[in-house]
Amino acid sequence: MKRWKQSELVPVQVELNGVQRRGLCEPRVLLSDFLRDTLGATGTHVGCETGECGACTIRVDGVAQRSCLTLAVQADGRCIETVEGLAQADGSLCELQHALRERFALQCGFCIPGILMTCAEMLKRRPLPEDEQIPGLLAGHLCRCTGYTDLLAAVRHTVAEVRRREAAHPASAPSVGVHDA
Amino acid sequence: MSERASRFGPSAGTRVEDAALLCGRGQFADDLGCKPGTLHAAILRSSHAHARLRGVDVSAAERAVGVRAVLTADDVTRWSRPLLAALRVPVLQPVLAKDAVHYVGEPLAVVLAENRYLAEDALEAIRVEYEPLPPVLDIAQALTLDGPRAHADLAQNIVSDRSYCYGDPDAALAAASHRVRLQIAYPRNTATPLECGVVVAEHFPDGNGGHGAYEVMSNFTGPMSLHAVMAMALQVPESHLRLRFPRDVGGSFGTKQSLFSAIVLLCLAARKAGAPVKWVEDRREHMTAATSATARRSHIEAAVQDDGRIAALSFDQIDDVGAYLRAPEPATFYRMHGCLTGAYAIQHLRVRNRVVLTNKTPTGLVRGFGGPQVYFALERLVQRIAVQLGLDPLDVYRRNFIAKDAFPYRAAAGALIDSGDYAATLAVALQAADITALRDRQRQARSEGRLYGIGFAAVVEPSISNMGYVTAALTAEQRAHAGPKQGALAAATVQIDPLGGITVGIDSMPAGQGHRTVCAQRVAAVFGLAPGDIVVNSELDTQKDAWSIAAGNYSCRFAGAVAGAVQIAAQRLRDRVAQHCADLLGCAPQDVVFAAGSLHARGQPEHILPLARVLSGPHWAPALSTEAGPPPLRETVFFTPETLHAPSSDDRVNASATYGFVFDLCALEIDRTTGRVYIDRYVTAHDAGRLLHPALADGQVRGGFAQALGAALSEELRYDGQGRFASQTLSDYLLPTCLDVPAPIIVHTQTPSPFTPLGAKGIGEGNSMSTPVCIANAVADALSSLPQSEHCQDLRLPLTPATVLALVAGGQGQAATGTVAVQTGKIR
Incomplete structure (x- = not known):
């Protein structure tokens, strides 16, 4: 296991949305802060820093995870979306x-x-989630504005569209409703 | 159009805000770059509810790695004054505690360091010596004569005590065939936006003639009357406190009003550090110390006739505003004061309002502001009237509603309720709910021994706050001395650029409601353009934009006031352009038609002028303008509803310009083994006047419903027996997830407001007022089938499973025992 001093500035290199990016940070810096403050990728938001709200979720090597519960140094060499x-x-x-x-x-x-x-991770799953599974898959995200109804409808619609297309053209390359980085 | 474009381009009416938000290109306050050298702030906060400060030693923190400065109470005393309150009160709030702390989370010092991590490290090096004092933890304790005081030197915890009388309530109560009484308690809760507060502040020593000036960027969402409070605290003219607002705000629901004290604090921190400073509130700070809805205790009593008609109402209300009466409190009372009689034609009313200080976080704007507290009492009472008199609650509603031909209706305490047809809205709700089938289902469930209930709520939803309403807390003599305050100015600007493009500026400080979309649609329609042709900028800048004290995002002022101001500004500018080009078209100005990006004279569509060329003309050749006066390039409108007068000498106040109506119905079942509440059907019927954008209006209803569901079933800001705060994280303060929120059935009626330019009213707060009590009424109805149901009618929010289990036990004639008793004991 690698060890660093607290005040040491550690080089961290990631592939961010298909582009190699690097920066220096203290070993204790959260990945969410590294993405936002060092790499300027402010699209990822921080709502609680304790993993409850889900706003900071990103994909690391394809897996959805909380960037506020991940250290930047843990992401070194990884592919981040x-x-x-x-x-x-x-x-x-x-x-x-x-x-x-x-x-x-x-x-x-x-x-x-x-x-x-x-959702991007969910849409990559095969078989695709059934309608009634979708709320459970999104229950780790808090939204305070919408009451979720339209959000669930939009996600269900997208899943259904992907399912319909794949049933119609099973041989073609899978279309997953999200662009692959 | 290619297939791709048709599938992925926006369809008509979609939001102009969304593409950037969906692609991670939002411009939230924490996304905006700072100047090089900007320092990061961390705030040391009190861990005690009430304590004398024997010492705050920051010397070690000042020497810590990366720390540039520490702001202390001495600096604050030297450079600022406490925050002014809306009433004359014995204690004013300082932005840093000096001699004592009065709630958990009260700021004590601010560390300014190279980054937030280092700033938080240094907080741990500050030594604070507390001498604990007994805290005041609830309203009952606050009222005791010999109990503790929230501030050691207070003679009493009550800081306002006003009584009001309208009509002859005593005679009506004495003559009543029935008197129905109820005591209620409403808990502290909050709206919890996903984005917390952000303040970036800088001090300019050379500004203000060498006395210093401040510039701030913050997601503070108004009301901008607080800008004056901030400037007075900082001891600068308002013109030397420049405040800027970001493009995107991650929700507010009123709560970002509370940031004004942090803005003052960070301005002083920037002065101390001699550098720009940035503070990003973290979730724990937000939960602990930002704000809260007032907790309330009410005694409510009605004089009722045999048929359920209510002749008089009496309210005795006590609000817990926390450790300081922070502006605009006691507005939680007075926003609702004029319409305390709700949707009912009741002309006899007695009110006593008391405000107490406690050792808890100061209260402020939270979605519904004042409404949830009032309607939890009033609508529970209506349910009790139906039960006690053996009436169908729907008949009680119908017999008491303000009649549709009585609008505009002057309510007892002064609200001028603009329009509505309450019985029709109720009928629409019942139809959508299929009430007959629901009652059959209830009978069936009860025959099987299940706890199934149906509840209702009727609320009048005020919007567009009268800036003078809080002065109803003063006596008429005090008001006369202070001078009248009234109105609700909304400002909008429409301007034309040198290539004929149109930009709109608004003062509504949006936080996700889609204001830019609606304004683009309105202005596009006026000029015969597409919404995508119009740029709407909502980034208010106090030194450059039109604004007044009512500016901000609260009281649902957008649809009625701000969109109306935009409409007027666009029409005026269009009319001036028409005047300007009528000669070119050879017609009268009123016959100039704006359509499809061009102009023509009515009846002559073949002879067109390109709109952009006409609009841009005065930039390039102002002398060619045929119109007297300035060239038609810019129009700013200040609109205020004419009906918003100052409170009258007999204490009547029209606190809002418009009053929507909501009628809700909830059918639910209680699981008697777990205490969980399962909503079977929820119908919410709204009359918000003319709907400017029905999909966005429904979004406000759904979001408000979900928040209110949380208030009803899971959310409470809790304190333990020592006043320590127990809801610091989102694992302690439980927001509904998508597994918890059913989709409400939404229906609309539309009776346009005669008092707003577009006939629109607010719609975003109604469910915060109606839904908690509607669910409580349904729970009460479900419990009423228990053998000793009279023992389980004292409903307190939130109706958590533990609370409901205890109610069920009480209704079954069992003492609540074991785990349940312990849990309810903790909650209450």
Whole structure:
């Protein structure tokens, strides 16, 4: 196990949404703070720093996790995906983002980056989650504006669309409703 | 349009805010860059509810790694004055405690360091010596004559005690065939936005003629009347306290009002450090020390006729505002004062309002502000009237509602209730609920021994606060001495740039409600453009934008006042442009048609002028303007509803410009083994006047409902027996998740307000007022089938499983025992 002094500045290198990025930080710095303050990726939000609200959720090597419960040094050499990487290559919204906008599923939008990253992981699962499983998969995220109804509708719609397309074209490359970084 | 564009482009009416928010390109306060050299603040807070300070030693912290300065109470005393209160009170709030602390979380010192980690390290090096004093922990204790005082030198904890009488309530009560009484308690809770507070402050010693000036960026959401309080505390003219507001705010629900004391504190910290400073409130600070709804105890009594008609009401209300009467308190009382009689035609009313200090966090704006407390008493009472008189509650509602031909209706305490058809809205709700089927279901459930209840609530939802309402807490003589305060100015600016683009500025400080979308739609419609053609900027800057004391995000002022001001400004500018170009089109100004990005004379659509060219013209050739006066390039409108007068000499106050109506119905079942409440059906019927954007209005209802569900079932800011705060995290203060929130059935009626430019009223707070008591009424109804139901009607929020289990036990004639008794004991 690597050891550092508290005041030591440690180089941390990550692949952030497909781009190699690096920075220096103390070993105790949270990954959420490193992403926001050192790399300037402010799309990831911090709502509680104790893991309860879910706003800071990102994907590390494909797995959704709380960046506020992760040290930046733990992410060294890892592949990180954040909300900034979700849109399609031409800048247009991915299918899931589009569904949220069409259904007025967000208000202040502060919780949304974390919810999108959990959904991004969910949409990669096979088999896709059933309708009644979706609330359970999102119950680790707090939203204080919307009451969740439109959010769940948008996610269910996206899952159903992906399922429908894959059933119609089973041979084609999987389309997952989110852009892969 | 390509298939891709049609699938992924925005459809009509979607929000202009969303693309950036969905892509991580929001501009929240903590996302905005700071100047190089900006220091980061960490605040040392009291761990005691009430204690004398024997010493605060910051010397070790000042020497800690990375620390540049520590702000102490001595600095604060030297450079500022305490925060002014809305009433004359014996104790004013300092932004740092000096000789004593009066609630857990009260700021004691501020460390300014190179980063937040180092600043928090240094907090641990500050030595504080406390001499604990007995704390005041609830309203009952606050009222005792020989009990402790919230501040050691207070003669009593009551800081305001006012009585009011309208009509002849004593005669009506004496003559009544029934008198129905109820005591209620409403707990401390809060709205808990996901984004906490942010303040970036800088001191400019050369400003203000060398006396110093301050600049601040913060997600403080008003009311901007508090800007004057901040400037007076900082001892600068308001023009030398520049306040800027970010584009995006992660929810407020009123609570970010409480940031004004932190703004003063951080301004002083910047002065001490000689550098810009940034403070980001963390979740624990927010839960502990930001704000709370007032806790309330009420005795309410009604004089009731045999048919359920209420002849008179009497309220005796006591609010716990925490350790200081922080502005705008005691507004929790007076926002609702004019409409205390709710949706009912009751002309005899007696009120006593007392405000007590306790050793808890100061209270302030929380969604519904005042409404949840009033309606928990009034609507529980209506349910009790139906039970005691053996009436159908729906008949009690119908017999007492203000009649639809009585609007605008002057309520007993002065509210001018603008419009409505309450019986029709009730009918719509019952239809949506299928009440007959629900009552069948209830009968069936009861026949099987299950606890199934149906509850109702009717509320009048005030919006657009009268800036003078809190002066109803003063006597008429005090008001006469202070001068009249009234009105609710909303400001909007529409301006044209040199290529003919249109930008709109608003003072509503939005926090997620989609104000920019609605304004873009309104202005686009006026000029015959698409909403995407209009830029709406909501980043208020006190040195550059139009604003007044009512500016901010509270009291649902947007739809009625701000969107109305935008509409007026756009129409005026359009009319001036029409005047300007009528000659070119060879028609009268009123015959200029704005459509599809061009202009033409009515009846001559073949001869068009490009709109952008006409709009931009005065920039390039102002002399060509045919109109007298300034070129038609910019229009600023200040709108205030004409009906918002100062409180009258007989203490009647129209505290709000518009009054929506909400009728809710809840059918639920109690699991008698776990105490959990399962909502079977929830219908919420709203009349918010004309709906400007129905999807956004429904979003406000759903969000308000979810927050209110939390208030009803799980949320309370709790303190232990020593006044230590017990709800510091979101594991202790339980917000509903998507597994907890059912989808309410939402229905609308629309009776436009005659007092707002667009006929719109607020809609965002109604469910905070209606839903907690509607659920409580349904729980009471469910428990009423128990053999000793009279023992379980004293409902206290939140109705947690433990609380409900104890109620069920009481209704079954059992003493609450074991675990349940312990848990309820802890809660109460």
